Amino acid sequence: MIELSDIVVKHQQLAEVICTQLTAEIDKLGLEGADLKNVPRYDEADYQLIKDPYTGTNNLVCYWYDHQQTNRQRIGRLQFNSDGSFYAEYDVLKPHPVKTKFFVEGVTAWGQAENIKSEAKLIPMV
DSSP: OOOHHHHHHHTHHHHHHHHHHHHHHHHHTTOOGGGSSOOOOGGGSEEEEEEOTTTOOEEEEEEEEOSOSSSOOEEEEEEEOTTSOEEEEEEEEEEOSSOTTEEEEEEEEEEETTEEEEEEEEEEOO
16 A cells, blocks of 8 residues: 555645745745745645545645644645646635736636646735
């Protein structure tokens, strides 16, 4: 039987690339990592296997939490699917530093190892 720790190691290289891509999206907005209390780091995630209802195989899910000691809040998620694809999202929750009529909800990344896409999720402020 494959251990969770083995699966975590198997995905480490790609996960670190994804974390770098998410952080780059934050930086492109003009919000440097220093402006945030947290940025996505694979080695700081909590890992879990969840069963894919379609294929019946296990998918690795990584959850990021804020660094508060009490009432920890989940601030991000990265899921590796059994078909080789992934989806990641990470909360930013800050006003856009340049586009003053927008709020940055978070950043997302998706795709496969050879084709990673990412973008910021902006919400218009009214």
